[in-house]
Amino acid sequence: MKHCRLCNNKTQLQESHVIPKFVFKWMKKTGTGRFRQLKVLDKPLQDGIKDFLLCDTCEKKLGKKEKWFKENFFEPFLNYSNTKFECNNELRVFAISILWRVLIYFKEDSNQYRFKNELDLAELEWRNFLNIGSTLNYFQSIHIAFIPEKLNIEGGGEYLYSYFHRAVDIEIVESNMKSFIYAKFSRFIFFGLIKGISDNTFKGTNIITSDILNPLDQEMDDADLVDFIINRSKNVKSYKDLSVNQQKQNDKYYEKRLDDIRGNDYWKTLMKDINK
Numbered sequence: 001m002k003h004c005r006l007c008n009n010k011t012q013l014q015e016s017h018v019i020p021k022f023v024f025k026w027m028k029k030t031g032t033g034r035f036r037q038l039k040v041l042d043k044p045l046q047d048g049i050k051d052f053l054l055c056d057t058c059e060k061k062l063g064k065k066e067k068w069f070k071e072n073f074f075e076p077f078l079n080y081s082n083t084k085f086e087c088n089n090e091l092r093v094f095a096i097s098i099l100w101r102v103l104i105y106f107k108e109d110s111n112q113y114r115f116k117n118e119l120d121l122a123e124l125e126w127r128n129f130l131n132i133g134s135t136l137n138y139f140q141s142i143h144i145a146f147i148p149e150k151l152n153i154e155g156g157g158e159y160l161y162s163y164f165h166r167a168v169d170i171e172i173v174e175s176n177m178k179s180f181i182y183a184k185f186s187r188f189i190f191f192g193l194i195k196g197i198s199d200n201t202f203k204g205t206n207i208i209t210s211d212i213l214n215p216l217d218q219e220m221d222d223a224d225l226v227d228f229i230i231n232r233s234k235n236v237k238s239y240k241d242l243s244v245n246q247q248k249q250n251d252k253y254y255e256k257r258l259d260d261i262r263g264n265d266y267w268k269t270l271m272k273d274i275n276k
């Protein structure tokens with residue numbers, strides 16, 4: 001029996017997804033049938049990044065918001081390229097629940113963060129917001145970026161499209177002066193500013209102060225934050241980085257699946273990277 005990280009009740013905890021399960025279902029459906037976590041390429045992740053964080057009640061509560069996001073943002077943007085999205089409390093709860101889970105997930109791995117005090121305060125403020133609807137006072141610079149179909153990024157790596165259109169990536173990002181929480185999946189990026197980055201460097205991405213979001217009318221001008229994201233795309237490891245044994249297993253797997261893969265979203269993304 002452990003304490004639920006959200007409501008603090010002592011109970012049997014559920015194995016929760018840090019990034020919602022529907023994302024991994026989508027990756028399976030539109031991809032190779034399996035996928036890899038960025039940092040641990042050796043280990044195919046069957047079902048995403050998980051941790052025991054929540055009780056059944058809290059898991060269900062957040063699960064409702066995930067379903068809402070899937071129906072109102074994820075599918076309309078990916079399938080129909082909608083250009084108008086309502087920015088309401090459902091979105092705010094969803095976004096903060098993701099960033100809060102990323103924060104908990106990494107903070108517990110005993111990393112020594114430079115801005116540990118701020119991270120602790122943000123964790124508490126976001127937790128109270130999710131739990132009892134408290135107002136946000138200090139950590140309300142929460143953003144969503146929609147990633148366009150056609151990328152125009154200078155200095156992107158070999159796997160630019162694979163990263164920006166499909167990869168799942170989470171992190172607590174820190175430099176000497178700046179800190180933010182980062183969560184990327186499919187063609188969405190969420191980030192919550194912790195320290196040293198001005199809200200004024202963004203246009204059309206803040207989900208707390210905006211009423212309507214238009215994916216075609218967004219700007220991010222913090223050079224460090226943008227550099228971080230582009231650098232992550234360069235870190236997507238390639239086939240060449242696998243051991244010979246892993247390559248063999250990989251080949252066997254893909255030979256069997258090639259006909260299924262060809263033509264789906266994963267394939268198209270791969271072709272964009274190869275033909276760039």
Ligand SMILES: [Zn+2]
Binds near residue numbers: 007008054059
């Ligand atoms: Zn709970």
